[in-house]
Amino acid sequence: MTRVLVIDDDAAHADTIGEALERLGYEPQVVHSGAAGLKALAAAPVDVVLTDLRMAGVDGMQILSAARDRGDTEVIILTGHGSVQSAVAAMAAGATHYLTKPVNKDELEQVLARLVERLELKRRNSELEARLDERFGFDRIIGNSPPMQALYRTMRQVAPTDVTLLITGESGTGKELVAQAVHQNSRRRAQPLVTLNCAALPESLLESELFGHEKGAFTGATARKIGYIEYAEGGTLFLDEVGEMPLTTQVKLLRVLDQREVVRLGSTTPVPVDIRVLAATNKRLLEEVSEGRFRDDLYFRLKVVQLELPPLRERVVDIPPLVEACLIEFNERHGTSVGAVSPEIMRVLQAQPWPGNVRELRNVIENMVVTGAGEVLQLSDLPPGLSGGVPAPPVAEGGLSGLAGHTAKEVEREHIRATLELLDGHRKKAALMLGIGERTLFRKLKEYGLT
Numbered sequence: 001m002t003r004v005l006v007i008d009d010d011a012a013h014a015d016t017i018g019e020a021l022e023r024l025g026y027e028p029q030v031v032h033s034g035a036a037g038l039k040a041l042a043a044a045p046v047d048v049v050l051t052d053l054r055m056a057g058v059d060g061m062q063i064l065s066a067a068r069d070r071g072d073t074e075v076i077i078l079t080g081h082g083s084v085q086s087a088v089a090a091m092a093a094g095a096t097h098y099l100t101k102p103v104n105k106d107e108l109e110q111v112l113a114r115l116v117e118r119l120e121l122k123r124r125n126s127e128l129e130a131r132l133d134e135r136f137g138f139d140r141i142i143g144n145s146p147p148m149q150a151l152y153r154t155m156r157q158v159a160p161t162d163v164t165l166l167i168t169g170e171s172g173t174g175k176e177l178v179a180q181a182v183h184q185n186s187r188r189r190a191q192p193l194v195t196l197n198c199a200a201l202p203e204s205l206l207e208s209e210l211f212g213h214e215k216g217a218f219t220g221a222t223a224r225k226i227g228y229i230e231y232a233e234g235g236t237l238f239l240d241e242v243g244e245m246p247l248t249t250q251v252k253l254l255r256v257l258d259q260r261e262v263v264r265l266g267s268t269t270p271v272p273v274d275i276r277v278l279a280a281t282n283k284r285l286l287e288e289v290s291e292g293r294f295r296d297d298l299y300f301r302l303k304v305v306q307l308e309l310p311p312l313r314e315r316v317v318d319i320p321p322l323v324e325a326c327l328i329e330f331n332e333r334h335g336t337s338v339g340a341v342s343p344e345i346m347r348v349l350q351a352q353p354w355p356g357n358v359r360e361l362r363n364v365i366e367n368m369v370v371t372g373a374g375e376v377l378q379l380s381d382l383p384p385g386l387s388g389g390v391p392a393p394p395v396a397e398g399g400l401s402g403l404a405g406h407t408a409k410e411v412e413r414e415h416i417r418a419t420l421e422l423l424d425g426h427r428k429k430a431a432l433m434l435g436i437g438e439r440t441l442f443r444k445l446k447e448y449g450l451t
Contacts, residue, residue: 006030007037007051034058053079068094092272110223121192145315159185166302167280169309172359175280183236191235199241217266229262232275243283312354326365341377413448
């Protein structure tokens with residue numbers, strides 16, 4: 001149960017809130033002075049504190065300071081209608097929310113429900129911190145190719161900073177994994193990583209989810225709602241598919257980035273926010289800017305540093321370690337015992353164009369792990385729809401026995417010839433299947449007189 005400490009020197013009001021919290025399923029503790037509140041904070045863990053702002057002796061700001069020192073306690077300020085500015089100052093000092101007295105029970109229920117979600121997210125982050133280091137560390141983003149090594153270097157440089165990042169690349173290249181790794185290696189790692197997919201919501205709902213809204217801001221807004229930006233307070237906001245964000249929403253996001261404050265829908269009062277923003281897109285945003293579908297000022301504000309993820313077809317040397325990692329993961333998930341893939345399958349995988357990139361490769365491997373017939377996956381285990389799913393060619397009739405008495409160069413010439421014949425003369429695919437560069441293949445074609 002969520003533990004809620006209520007601190008208010010108006011005893012009747014405090015007791016009323018306590019009774020309401022108990023009916024809602026919370027575990028309330030009610031005290032009637034700031035001094036008693038400090039003792040309660042020191043005596044036992046508390047998830048949420050609801051404290052009056054103005055109290056004799058120890059006031060709400062002192063309670064806020066003590067709660068913030070704990071690092072894991074959310075604070076809601078209770079204030080009269082004439083002290084809203086003081087409540088805003090408390091928000092700037094670290095309070096999560098404020099409510100005017102007498103407290104509206106429906107609004108309290110909505111606010112606490114949101115805070116419980118935030119607390120649960122924090123708990124999960126804390127409980128999984130060690131596993132996150134393993135799962136989302138830089139070494140989890142697999143690849144030894146030159147473009148991936150360059151990506152790692154930049155990630156290590158920018159992760160400890162608060163710089164805004166634009167993560168670009170085709171669908172399935174691992175943009176969200178990069179965002180997770182950057183957050184997990186930042187100074188904000190103990191705070192939430194809040195992800196919002198901008199393409200998943202209609203414009204009206206997107207603004208409400210992102211910026212929040214006040215009660216009565218629009219039809220159906222029956223209570224104040226905290227948006228994703230405020231949820232991410234102290235942590236990281238990851239805007240996936242940011243290229244799908246409507247222009248009107250882009251204007252408001254730009255203000256958040258420039259002013260470091262958010263204005264909820266239906267309000268004129270700015271709320272200070274301390275967040276880091278990461279954005280990702282599979283679109284070419286410069287083209288979107290030239291077509292008038294994306295604001296140039298927001299583009300340059302997001303692209304302080306750009307992380308460009310290469311497509312899988314441009315880093316085929318990374319496919320073997322990716323396959324190995326997938327086998328380990330899917331064996332654990334499905335209780336299977338596939339140990340490896342055959343060399344013929346690996347050649348096929350490296351010859352694919354992979355329009356879906358790493359995500360598509362993972363799907364193929366999972367399919368084979370689940371449906372495969374043995375501990376070593378063979379060509380017969382390939383999904384039927386896999387484009388170009390062809391076996392590596394034999395180097396001579398009769399298999400290896402047919403090579404007896406031939407020199408190494410004769411064997412290599414026959415292997416290259418058979419590979420090209422199988423692939424209808426496609427040199428790039430042949431080079432991939434043979435495991436050599438295109439220039440090397442071109443030189444050998446001239447050397448062996450092959451066309």
